[in-house]
Amino acid sequence: MAPHTTSAHSATLTSPPPTLSAQDALVLRLAAAARALLDGPAAEEAAQSHSTTELRQLCLIVTALWCRVLRYDPATPDWPDRDRFVVPSQAMLPLLRAMLHLSTPEPDTTTPLDFGLHRAVEIAPGPAGQGIAAAAGMALAEEILAARHGRSLVNHRTWVLARDSDLLTGIALEAAQLAGRFGLNRLAVLVCPAPRTDPADFSDSLARFSASGWSVRRVNARNLPAIMTALAATLRARKPTLLACLSDGPSPHPPMPAEEEQTGPWSPTARRGASARRSWLRRLTRHRARTQFEREQAGLAPPLLSEDWPRLWRHDLRGSSSQHVALAGLRTLQTLRPELAVLAATSGTSGAVYDIPDPHWPCGLQEHGMAGMLSGMALHGGVLACGVAGMITIDRMRPALRMTALMRRRVLYLLTNDGLALSDGGGGWQPVEQLASLRAMPHLAVFRPANAQETFACWQAALLWPEGPALLVLCPHDMPDPTRPEADRAEAARPGPPPP
Known part of the structure; x- marks a missing residue:
């Protein structure tokens, strides 16, 4: 025309x-x-x-x-x-x-x-x-x-x-x-x-x-x-x-x-x-995956997740760092919840690539863009958005994370390489004040497990957090894992005493 x-x-x-x-x-x-x-x-x-x-x-x-x-x-x-x-x-x-x-x-x-x-x-x-x-x-x-x-x-x-x-x-x-x-x-x-x-x-x-x-x-x-x-x-x-x-x-x-x-x-x-x-x-009425599609759109967990989760993850709960255990839990969760979508950012002087099985979407050093995309994935619905990045890069992700929290959308974050030990990147890569600032953000759940058992409990609490995004702050160093009764595991995810 x-x-x-x-x-x-x-x-x-x-x-x-x-x-x-x-x-x-x-x-x-x-x-x-x-x-x-x-x-x-x-x-x-x-x-x-x-x-x-x-x-x-x-x-x-x-x-x-x-x-x-x-x-x-x-x-x-x-x-x-x-x-x-x-x-x-x-x-x-x-x-x-x-x-x-x-x-x-x-x-x-x-x-x-x-x-x-x-x-x-x-x-x-x-x-x-x-x-x-x-x-x-x-x-x-x-x-x-x-x-x-x-x-x-x-x-x-x-x-x-x-x-x-x-x-x-x-x-x-x-x-x-x-x-x-x-x-x-x-x-x-x-x-x-x-x-x-x-x-x-x-x-x-x-x-x-x-x-x-x-x-x-x-x-x-x-x-x-x-x-x-x-x-x-x-x-x-x-x-x-x-x-x-x-x-x-x-x-x-x-x-x-x-x-x-x-x-x-x-x-x-x-x-x-x-x-x-x-x-x-x-078309939805005749589709063979109608039940699963409707469950994912509603953001609900599979019916047997509470039983399958500890059974498949039990062998990774001993003698390792919280970072190793949390990433093992991520791999387990991918088998139980196929709607899990993982974006991973590689950062730090070592450029380490996290051991995350496919499917996942590598985002390089673009943590800010990745965090904004995680927010959009949660807004879209039908997927469980999860981001993996270094703890120190939270300063670049903070504006997008704040928007996600204000809108109360569910996004899981695994923040790695936490700890006070001086790494090969120097003091600039030590997360010092980030943890306190994250805990001040409304509708954001922050978990910092100390060992494998606490990591397991914090993973469960993060998946159940209904108010917005949840963070797991993880340490790459092996930590002592004291023997604790099964009934006491839930205490690991409880908040600590308020600061003086």
């Missing part, structure tokens, strides 16, 4: 251009309705964050995405095989609110658009870059579940509505490199430069993502045919995609659509999403 060219008087059009199809005309009219919503109560909120221009520039492509591509059912916005639409910045929430209003039969104006309260909100707003890393984790979780259960049950995408400042952060660049390395081709980021952004800086950000293995496309944010071509290319891409939405030419302003076209059962997003969910439910 040839792109439509507009004249200087395009803002006074009274009907959609005749060269556009009926579906494209509806997208244009809904985009006009979304802009009208942005000019309403959300205008003041957007102006306070200096994002009014960005919201308007992204309005047409986001409307096209919701009307023509996104798998979203307003009646059940949190069904497992929906597309994830990640809005990690408070400044971009007015555009999400407009999309929900246009696609929902009876828009809910009473529930705040906050994480944990509104079912359509995938992530809590946080520091720049955290949303891109979490979205990469969601895309990785989708790949893992699709490999286990097949595309008949897991066949969705992750879309991120980002700001240009997100692209500059270290966590976003680390996560981008990991996403490119893992081939997460179902991940797409939509971004436009802010009015005061230097075009050279924005081009440099795009170049970094391209060098990380991403497909980077520049698209005219005011040209609907060009937008539809870019979205179609994103669906066919074999790499993660970054769509840079640039302004070129005047924006068409077709008339407002009729109310029944904006919302209700006639919304194209609602019709397509409801149909996709019904088809998915029929």
Whole structure:
């Protein structure tokens, strides 16, 4: 379809251009309705964050995405095989609110658009870059579940509505490199430069993502045919995609659509999403792994885990370090809970590689990006996310870990190489104050076992911790393992006395 060219008087059009199809005309009219919503109560909120221009520039492509591509059912916005639409910045929430209003039969104006309260909100707003890393984790979780259960049950995408400042952060660049390395081709980021952004800086950000293995496309944010071509290319891409939405030419302003076209059962997003969910439910009913899939989505443990866990792990509970025993427990857990997904970071001067059986995903020295991805995997659901890294690197993981704790998502961390002995890396690799700072973080469980029996008890407590992430701080040196009765093992996971 040839792109439509507009004249200087395009803002006074009274009907959609005749060269556009009926579906494209509806997208244009809904985009006009979304802009009208942005000019309403959300205008003041957007102006306070200096994002009014960005919201308007992204309005047409986001409307096209919701009307023509996104798998979203307003009646059940949190069904497992929906597309994830990640809005990690408070400044971009007015555009999400407009999309929900246009696609929902009876828009809910009473529930705040906050994480944990509104079912359509995938992530809590946080520091720049955290949303891109979490979205990469969601895309990785989708790949893992699709490999286990097949595309008949897991066949969705992750879309991120980002700001240009997100692209500059270290966590976003680390996560981008990991996403490119893992081939997460179902991940797409939509971004436009802010009015005061230097075009050279924005081009440099795009170049970094391209060098990380991403497909980077520049698209005219005011040209609907060009937008539809870019979205179609994103669906066919074999790499993660970054769509840079640039302004070129005047924006068409077709008339407002009729109310029944904006919302209700006639919304194209609602019709397509409801149909996709019904088809998915029929496939789930007939799927041979339905029981296991539903258990994993609910985050429940297998029925016989409490009996199988000590039986398979008993031979590793004697005469070894807490680090050795904890990694042995990780290997045991992989056999009992196939939904366990392990990301491992190799750090330190020795560059030691942990003895972790496949499948696991090595993240090199990119601990910050790894921690952000673990948070996204927990947000996605269906997997039990676990990260293995050196204790001293917790300072790099802290921002992502804090977001995970604030959202109360379950992630397991095995932090190795703890201890006061001076290693070959020097005093800079000794974790001195990190333990106290971790214990001050809300909703975070910190366990520091001293021997094999305590490691076993702390592993069990970490798996049962319901409030958020759990850390096991592990020592590589052999420790004396006193003989203790089986009944006293539970005491190992109890908190110690408060500091004086």
